[in-house]
Amino acid sequence: MEIINKKIIFVGGKGGVGKSTSSAAIALQAANNGHKTLLISTDPAHNIGHIFEKKVGGSTTKISDNLYAIEIDPEKETDQYIKNVKGNIQGIVQPTMMEEVHRQLDTAKASPGADEAALFDKLISIIIEESDDFDKLVFDTAPTGHTIRLLSLPELMGIWIQGLLEKRHKTKENYSNLLNDGEPVEDPIFDVLQERQKRFAKAREIMLNAQQTGFIFVLNPEQLPIVETKNAIEMLDKYHLHVSTLIVNRILPDNDEGDFFKQRKKYEKKYLDKIYQEFNDKHLIFVPFFTHDIINIQQLEEFSKYLVE
Numbered sequence: 402m403e404i405i406n407k408k409i410i411f412v413g414g415k416g417g418v419g420k421s422t423s424s425a426a427i428a429l430q431a432a433n434n435g436h437k438t439l440l441i442s443t444d445p446a447h448n449i450g451h452i453f454e455k456k457v458g459g460s461t462t463k464i465s466d467n468l469y470a471i472e473i474d475p476e477k478e479t480d481q482y483i484k485n486v487k488g489n490i491q492g493i494v495q496p497t498m499m500e501e502v503h504r505q506l507d508t509a510k511a512s513p514g515a516d517e518a519a520l521f522d523k524l525i526s527i528i529i530e531e532s533d534d535f536d537k538l539v540f541d542t543a544p545t546g547h548t549i550r551l552l553s554l555p556e557l558m559g560i561w562i563q564g565l566l567e568k569r570h571k572t573k574e575n576y577s578n579l580l581n582d583g584e585p586v587e588d589p590i591f592d593v594l595q596e597r598q599k600r601f602a603k604a605r606e607i608m609l610n611a612q613q614t615g616f617i618f619v620l621n622p623e624q625l626p627i628v629e630t631k632n633a634i635e636m637l638d639k640y641h642l643h644v645s646t647l648i649v650n651r652i653l654p655d656n657d658e659g660d661f662f663k664q665r666k667k668y669e670k671k672y673l674d675k676i677y678q679e680f681n682d683k684h685l686i687f688v689p690f691f692t693h694d695i696i697n698i699q700q701l702e703e704f705s706k707y708l709v710e
Contacts, residue, residue, distance in 0.1 A: 424541035
């Protein structure tokens with residue numbers, strides 16, 4: 402699988418199609434090939450620890466030789482995110498206003514999008530700061546809609562912060578001209594925004610680098626995963642994030658025993674034909690439907706063989 406050569410791999414897809422298993426198999430394959438690999442779960446319904454039969458939390462945990470994992474907790478990251486914001490405004494806001502500002506920030510924790518902003522902040526930190534310590538970063542993302550919002554944030558947040566910077570710059574100029582005899586004035590908020598803009602731009606640059614970053618979607622040969630995958634790919638294309646590889650998971654074996662099996666295989670063929678038709682420009686990887694759950698490293702290695710054959 403050519404995409405396994407990328408340094409950063411994002412794995413997305415509809416809930417329940419085998420996304421976490423595929424992510425874990427890719428990470429294990431990379432580790433077995435001698436690459437120091439970090440597997441990152443951004444899905445609130447974490448499965449990484451269950452698959453590897455190890456307790457994995459918010460700090461980097463060693464799974465096996467060359468393989469490490471981390472499960473990002475959105476609630477903890479949101480708390481840390483708000484704490485950092487409070488730290489950034491310390492000394493900027495008048496002491497008499499701090500209590501009200503803190504109250505407003507604590508209220509913002511429960512607002513829509515707060516956890517995504519915090520999660521994205523953590524994701525950027527991993528992409529920028531962990532890259533030097535690992536050969537591979539594999540992201541097991543949340544179900545499709547969440548993944549699209551997460552991956553589109555570098556562009557959206559970049560545009561938003563650019564607008565804020567322009568307003569702050571104008572305010573600085575006006576304040577300087579009116580109250581400071583034209584002398585430049587310090588604006589710590591402007592500096593913080595500028596630093597965040599640089600981080601967003603750096604993350605976006607890395608994610609758009611096709612030599613460095615790859616995107617995989619996992620689906621089953623069924624109607625809803627096909628439709629959802631097609632829509633997700635089209636949406637990500639608009640942000641110049643191009644999905645090149647699909648893992649078609651849970652393919653029934655070629656066995657003609659029993660009427661139920663024959664009907665199910667006939668039903669499956671219709672959707673496999675549709676996958677060939679809809680995604681004729683993608684690299685397709687087919688993984689069979691196993692007789693057992695993938696719940697340990699031996700079974701995961703069996704799964705991962707199909708990613709390289």
